[in-house]
Amino acid sequence: MSDCRRQWNREDELPVYLAKPISAGPNQRHKSHGMFSSVEGACDSKTIDFDQYAVGRKGNRSSRSSSRERIVDGDFEAYEISGGTISSPGERDDGRPGVEITDQTEKECRYEQNNGKSERLLIKGGRVVNDDQSLYADVYVEDGIIKQVGENLIVPGGVKVIEANGCKVIPGGIDVNTCLHKPYLGTPPVDDFYQGTKAALAGGTTMIIDHVTPQPGDSLLEAFEKWQEAADKKSCCDYSLHVDIPHWHEGVKEELEQLVQEKGINSFQVYMAYKGLFQMPDSQLYEAFSFLKELGAVVLVHAENGDLIAQEQSKILGMGITAPDGHPLSRPEELEAEAVFRAITLGNRVNCPVYITKVMSKGAADTVTNARKKGSVVFGEPITASLATDGSHYWSKNWAKAAAYVTSPPLSTDPTTPDHLHSLLALEYNIFEGMECRGGPVYVVSQGRIVFEEGKLQVQQWTGRFISRKPFPDIAYQRIKYRNRVMSKQGVSRGMYDGPVYDIPATPKYITPAPSAKTSPTTHQPPPIRNLHQSNFSLSGAQIDDNIPRRSSHRIVAPPGGRSNITSLG
Template structure:
């Protein structure tokens, strides 16, 4: 099946230019002006709109078993919703239980993901440590294309990685040329604050941000950064929500350390007043970790994104319906943590980023697609518009608007944390693997059409970097 996108302005991470884009067998095969369409080719008229690389959400949790329930979006419904919003690839998380084989968990997630409507990759979490974990990290990296490993510094008595696990896993990642990532919150502090608040009779959603103040995130981010510094491994910090965590990243970068930062669309736009809503259902719908912060943190995060200290935007898409959230009605620590957003991320970033002048159009492409592809070794297969790249493309209408609502979204959840916002800039057409899967409100997602993305490690770069470090050390 071939497809020609005719007449649009190709917009990538560096520049914009008028061109047609011809796709065949799931790949971009020709870019140029006034291209001829072969017989039978599908024509998409881009008109005065942009043609951009398909969005990559590097942080999702589809079908996640968590806090006694399972996320309401499975790999099909979640990725289908992503296609409607212009996201054509995700990187989800395999999260083994403590003492569970990493490989066993990986194969379980691979089974669930076979229904995915878009392409997908996995980070694998390290939630415990022994020699088998060390060995299986190698198998995952060398045989299954996993080049990034996740570490939860929060969730004590569940999946929290203590400093010993961080050190062992970071060292192994360095050996493999894999990128460690962290959820930076001091789990012990959170645990103690939760107990204190419950003892004081503060049991509702308003207690959630009080149990996870910005300093808790800042401490953990700085600790992870310094552990990575000592070991000599790059680091990626997910869902940076607090100015203190951003400052830890900025300091490390100024010292020449390779640290990447991710920010969620929600943390850029929603403040902590949502937890004071007298309606439990509305307040609980916003419970996620880290929590939404005071407005000054949003300002800092936008500046971090503008300045390049933060590199990617994500959603941490982990949807739970009102009935699931109600499990914590009498104890905020039992409210399943998570919010949806995969369908809305790109429109929100365009409206509040490009339309406000915070981001240029090319910077929008960088932070919604290209940077994630580069950091997680998917580039230029993903995140680029060039011959040979996957035909994951979005015809982007910068002038069209839509109003976000749970009544009209495609996410399988009964609440939208961006409810009622009218955004300018939408995906009018989405092409995934060369097929038109979203067009003017018509979602044509195919169950099982998505492919697993095997990723190479960064071993050659790591080896060169460590030789440089060793030389500098001996010289001093």
């Protein structure tokens, strides 16, 4: 990461295509999700060179990787297994790993697919990394399914053997937040399903989950079918879909039910930001959370306080700030943290699993962490940008460089945020902490076929499969079911009341009549209800001289106590 940051520090090192706001090149890239950064070296130091740590560490398994080690800038070049298969990187002029891409013809691809169904792979001598442990073992794959894991496996003939040479054998990655078909201001992204999934496979990612983003008023089902059709035609790897809900109303419930029960969708995104477009008030969020819980879906939340952001934007624009630095100024970190807390609170009241997308700041991350410690079913998703860099670049004097970092929520301006987010991802202890390594996949297997080998990427459009996801996923709803039992609300059980019962007559409400010129309120006597405003009650009581007529006023000449002159006081 330090190398990446260092490359950005000097303005004169900025690539030519970011030297001005508008690219003059024919392939101008469209930044559709705030994640894309076309910067040389941006992918360096993102993976770990396991080769020098994984060889010959256990039992009698000897190192078989010595013949493949090469010295590059004083370090071993990476040889890593990703996705269940292995391939070797190609070479570039600078000695760093490169990728050669080969697009197969439809005839070649169909031939491979027909034979690939019976293709058998044996990965020998690798260190298998599972979710609970890692161990040296061989892996036998048949028809795209791992059949055996262990040593000295008995396998049938005709098996293709891949020598792992002590490298890590790890599951293929899943990118859970992509937007490869989402237009922005009417402009489609350059990296569509074909380009995006092809790049994913080259890096060891063997599945993506893309966002279906219908516009307000559009049918969710029609948008889903449009996305699925595009992915079926172009995707090179397995994929699934989230569906965003741009507006909540009664008519959307039927479509949501159909998407969950018939289309294999179990995650839907709602927005607390983008006032006037996608933002939902708390009352609608409560309804959406409640209904999606009944369907067994997971609620994805874009958490920012849209109302306050709109006010801050007006203020910043009024100050004449229209450059990229106005973006973080109008979206302070506490607006993200507040919205995250509010989303978790709504989820707790409904007892619905909540998934916070794009956790960008310390405050938001700590809010998620503290809620999980208290038992809330909430998940936080940091992204590559928030883990790798910070928002200091928003104040770069180079407009294009500053704009390249714009995403919502914005990157934190606190330079310690990436390390803080990394610390929350670590379970207990990271054995690779402090190491700076370079690495990449050597072989990549997708659907039981080798798609990346010897520096060559061999992929074809329309080979990706849609992966249906069932409702009530265990990772979220096992805890929800337990919380339902523990937190169920019910009245206090009491016996029959056997005490005295009194009938209290209802007191009619007296309305004072409106005064008029001909009548007086005293002529309309009120009901026999005491009205203190009209009471003739006197503290004097009955007196013995009540029968003697009295004057209305009387001048007192000699008051009791004698006369006094107030001017003589003091």
